Amino acid sequence: MTNDTSGAVHEWRVTGMDCASCAGRIRDAVGRLPGVSGVEVAIMSERLKLSLDEGQGGPEAVEATVRKLGFGIAPRAEAQPFVLPEAAEAACGCGACGTDAPHAHSHSHDHEAAEPGAWYRTAKGRLVLLTGVLLACAWTVEALVPGPVGPVAFALACLIGLVPIARRAFAALRLGQPFTIEGLMTVAAAGALFIGAAEEAALVIFLFAVGEVLEGVAASRARDGIRALSRLVPETARLEQDGRTLEVPAAGLQPGQIVRVRPGERIPADGEILEGQGGLDESPVTGESIPVTRGPGEAVFAGAVATDAALRIRVTRAAKDNTIARIVRLVEEAEEARAPTERFIDRFSRWYMPLIVGLAVAVAVLPPLAAGADWSTWIYRGLALLLIGCPCALVISVPAAIASALASGARRGLLMKGGAVIEAAAAVRQVAFDKTGTLTRGRPEVTDVVTLSVESEVRVLALAAAVERGSAHPLAQAILARAEAAGAPDLPAEAARSLAGRGAEARVEGEDLWVASPSFAAERGVLDAGTRARAEALEAEGKTVTVLFREGRTLGLLALRDEPRGDAAEAVRQLGRMGVSATILTGDNARTAEAIAARLGTGFRAQMRPDDKLAAIREMAGQGGVMMIGDGINDAPALKAASVGVAMGSGTDVALETADAAILRDRVTDVPATIRLARAAMRNIRQNIAVALGLKGVFLVTSVLGITGLWIAILADTGATVLVTLNALRLLRFDPEARG
Incomplete structure (x- = not known):
């Protein structure tokens, strides 16, 4: 896969990804398609993003490839602007838009972040129910009908349950991915049937299905943190339009539109208050639970709660660009900025899987060939080793914590x-x-104005304000505020510019003026010993001193303090x-x-x-x-x-x-x-890696020695994956403000 990002950028939502190996399979398979570059797959945000040269292939090929791997995929829709019903009718020509709600054609927001359905409604959940029922039936048949019928029932249960797993394994194999958990499961189950361990093969299929469901539930819990952010913005807004107040989808709001917010309601978009003043709970954005008072002219964020006053707000950002959306986007995109530890484990897993497969083959074949050992016993141990070796828990240990x-x-x-x-x-x-x-605080105030070569403080302030008028620096703003409070006249300035780390200069009343640091004034030769002494005395009080001067002459000093x-x-x-x-x-x-x-x-x-x-x-x-x-x-x-x-x-x-x-x-x-x-995240990662490798190490040894069998092997693998994911979820409750 190349990192070239030429071509049109496309994004999809991919469902069914439970671990990093799922993302790796998609990344590898899609990256091989012609015209595809810059593939990014984020597990927790269920996002697939890539650049596509549509002259070589279309998005349909990407979607088909992902579906072949057994995952769901759909384009990530963007909200469209709200359109009045009359305009929507004219645009779509269907005449069905007779309510205040926008027509389906004009509003494509589909609540992508909505929570998934119950586990038993998913494909993996149905597989658990199917394999569980088949296993129970086989045990019932074995108990009621002694003889060879029982093993046949278990074999049928195994084969029926194996079909969807094997289908995914062969799809991955055709896409050049032989070492997948589905592939290992297919080999292990088929091998167990071959050596007559039908009951254990059926049990392994069932436990594998249960493990996949548990992984999915754990991954969904991990995604809840991101979903919770998305849900902070209300779904609807009360829009002023042509003298009416309409309830419209908040996702379709556009800059310039006016919305009303009642006490207790969430603000539907980033905006500026036009009317009303009251407390706002901005904790969704800032994490600060104490309400702050906002009034006309002040900015507000989507998701903030108007605690005690009705507000009239002008929208300043579209839904996709509001503060909450940008935070969500940054969190999603941050998944691709992988930690060095994660990149190392990703590289490690690429050669680890083939090594485990080679080791399993050696365990199954060498003892019978070299020492005449029983083939069934060592094939069984090799199959157990094959299942134990799956690196799912290891590769998910870092991204889940991150x-x-x-x-x-x-x-x-x-x-x-x-x-x-x-x-x-x-x-x-x-x-x-x-x-x-x-x-x-970033809000310094002018504490002292010292006149040197001009007649009054007001004159010093007027000249200094003229130089600083175009600057956004906090010190400049403090000088402007003091000049305004003193009633200093506005003097026109030309050629104003900032001097990085030194001050500012401009041409005022036909002369070049500077408002700069004492050190810069000294460099220009305008700071005599007496003026320097006065500046040093002010600085000793913890104040910042600026010098107003023109070529060859100091006009005044301004001292400011920022607590x-x-x-x-x-x-x-x-x-x-x-x-x-x-x-x-x-x-x-x-x-x-x-x-x-x-x-x-x-x-x-x-x-x-x-x-x-x-x-x-x-x-x-x-x-x-x-x-x-x-x-x-x-x-x-x-x-x-x-x-x-x-x-x-x-x-x-x-x-x-x-x-x-x-x-x-x-x-x-x-x-x-x-x-x-x-630091808590890195501790969590180290714990996860220790659990994943520790369990692998223990059960690799016990499997080779014949102490544990196939069903323990798959239970250890899926159990480790669930354990590290649940451990990572503890970070959602971690309070970084606790001083410990």
Whole structure:
């Protein structure tokens, strides 16, 4: 399979995948088709995604191949915009659209994430019932009719139950996959019949069917975490349309439409409040259970609950792009960012299966040939070894734990983009924090305005605001807010630009002006000894100082202070107890950085530009895993260079899409919580691998020695798979905020 992703991208939902070997079979078989590239299969989200050159083959070939392997497949539908009934009638011409609900043609949302039916309604469930009934009938016949009739009944029960398994085995064989669990089962059952162990062969078929159902139930439980996220968005919305309020599918809402939300209802789409003010429970997005007050002009998220007020909201994002949908998409896509451990096990299983088959053949053949041992005894032991050797439990041990950890974190506002990120986060020994907006609230205020060469504070503020007007930096916003509060006039500015890590410049009233750090002002030769002393005195108070100057002359100083977040010191303490050191990387001066670091108990590096932060991260990485926490924009180089880059923000595009991980609520304590969750996931993975390999090792030996037989072999295999999946599910209940 190639990683080339040329061609049209197609996505399907594939049902019936219970373990990583299922995904591997689909990936290998589909990857061999002409025109197919970039195949991605995600077990927990039941997603098949690939690029297809339709000049060489169509999607029908992909669907046919997946169905031959015994899996269900259907295209993943996207919701269409809501269309008024009149428009829908005109568009489809059927005249059947006489209600407020959109017509089936105009709304293709099919609730893909709906829970599956009861286990006994599935194909695997029906196989359990069939084989169970056949086995019970055979035992009844044997008890009522002594003699050769009993073994014949067991043989019939075995053959009838084996048919669907053998059909899947031969389909996989035709697609170039000889070493599948269905293939091993077919060989084992046929071999058992050949040596006269019909009763045990029938029992093995039944236990195999039971094991597959249990695997399916366990996998479905693991998917519940992702399904729960999807269900946070209500199915319907109350849409304002032409003076009417219509109840429409929320999946069809489009930007610009207006919806109403009553107290106690969930918000159906990302939007902006037009009317109303009240508490919102945003825990579905941020994990923060305490309601926050929102009013006109403020952004709201799909899935949040209006606790005490009616709201009128303008939709700003389509359903497929709302915050919940993007979180779900990130969790789904994260499955493909596989951990190094998972990739190793995947490679290991590729040569492990042929090795086990060769070993089973040797056990069955060599003792009779070399020592004249009984053929039936050693063929039986070889068949048991064949069943024990199936690596299902081993290959599912990592992805099941990773999927559970991803879902658990997403519910708490902790997003990690895949197994590779989880493994890296678990190994972190150092955390580097950006200061403004990360360790501090990101809402600095101007505390001092010092006039030097101009007549008033208002004049200093007006000139500084003119330079900073186009900037989104928190310090710039603080200067603009203070200028507005002081009634400073708006002065036009030209050629405004940011100076990375230094400040900003613009042309105001025909002269070039700078609002920059004292160090940059000193470089430009405008900071005399007296002004430097005043700036240092302000910095010693833990304030950030900016200098307003023009060529050759300082006009004024502005001092700002941004208080640390309330939980910053506690987060640093938690990191210390976990053996993780914390360092502040900031563009501020050393005195301000030292004042903040002393309050929090961290190390610090000051007066750092983006390239300095990048160099610092690389230096720290030489001493072990390092996590960088920043805002995802100015710190992008450092975020990318770190072992794990984490962006902070309440559901913003940057927080969701820039770094390796994101913290969706403004809590610094979520940093140690993220590391704690990653470490718990890696412990879970090690436990799963130990269980899978331990059980294999024990029963491989007992099978060769003849202590355990076929039915114990298949029970051990499926039992191990269920055990590791259930162990992985414990992560869904893991609380990363518990300090232990």
